[in-house]
Amino acid sequence: MKEENELARWLAGEMSEEELQQFRQTPEFATYEKIAAYSATLKAPEFDHKKMYRDVISRPKKVTKVIPMTTWIFRVAAILVIALGLFFGARNFTTSDQLALNGKTTAFTLPDNSEVVLNSGSEIEYKKWNWSNNRQLELNGEAFFKVAKGKTFDVNTALGKVTVVGTQFTVKNRNDRFEVECFEGKVCVSSKDGKLFRMLEKGQIVVFENGKSITATATNGDKPLWMQDGIRIISLPLNDIISEIERDYAIKIDNKLLLSSQKFTGVLPKNDLETAIKILGESYGFTYAFDKKDKIVLTQK
Structure with a gap:
């Protein structure tokens, strides 16, 4: 700021002799002197008032369109509504993933308020879009389901499929092992290879491995043992x-x-x-x- 004030006073010729001598000793003085000398040679072009007047008169008039404030607000609002619609629409079309890491369990609720608990090292995929008409889940691992009353959906695995209506059950899909246990209501169980098709009621279990059934006794309770330590x-x-x-x-x-x-x-x-x-x-x-x-x-x- 001091240098700018000194430059201004020098250009205006307001410096004393002593100040002028000190200013000339500064490293920037040579540059300032060259700029001042060059600027003195510059000449502004002559201004032709008559020509300017003729140009303004002959120039075609432009009609300025005034957009009312209310119209502008409605346009912005419409853009925001479309953007939000695209955002939420894309989110609903994408697949929802739920994961339970090793040593952990994960509980969540489906769009119809059915409850799901994933056991350790398990994963579920499903789509929220059109869930009311297409209740489909893809399970890899083990999970407990508590289906909302009057609701139905399918649990698909690499080894088989479970179709349910308002019930509680578990599905386990590990390697070549497919297990389903019913704790309430009824579930329909079918294997991918078509060798298994069975309707389970409360207190029943089916274990299927490599195309063969394995004899097992159902849990005496209302929840799987892995939810009870x-x-x-x-x-x-x-x-x-x-x-x-x-x-x-x-x-x-x-x-x-x-x-x-x-x-x-x-x-x-x-x-x-x-x-x-x-x-x-x-x-x-x-x-x-x-x-x-x-x-x-x-x-x-």
Whole structure:
């Protein structure tokens, strides 16, 4: 700001002799002097008043269109309505995904107020658009459904399909295993290969694996065991059981054992990892050690 004031006073010839001497010593003075000398040679063009008047008179008049304020507001409002419509429409057309990470469960509500709980390591996809006319779910993993009264929808999996009306049930789709258990009402179960078609009522369960039915007893309750701190195992080999524990506890199990074809049926705790491993160790004859907080190593006795 000081330099600008000094430049202005110099150009106006208002500096004293002493100030002028000091100003000439500044590094910028040579540049200022060149600019002033060049500016003095510039000459503004002569202004022809008569020509300007003729040009203005002969120039065609433009009609200015005045847009009323209310019209402008309505246009902006219309644009906002269209934009919001596109936004919400796109959101409803897209697929909704629900995921339960290992060691976690996820609960959510469908557009018809039916309730869903996803077990660990499971995922569901569905579309909100036109849900009232096309209730379709894609399940990968395990989930509990509490369907709103009078409502119906289909649960599709890679291994089979479940059609329900106002009921409570679970569906499990893991590897080649397809399990459905009914806790209320009725469910219709059909496999992809057409080998299974059955109507289940309250207190009934069906387990289907590699085209064959497996005998199982339904849970004596109104909810699956995995919602009550239990892991239910129905005729599974050790490696599949290890996968269940890894999902439910969000840990890694290093199996140093030989593959075992022996199958286990029973209930393991979902909130006590060491007890669950001990039960399996007694059944399969192995010892275990915690390598890290989230890793267990199994070795043969």
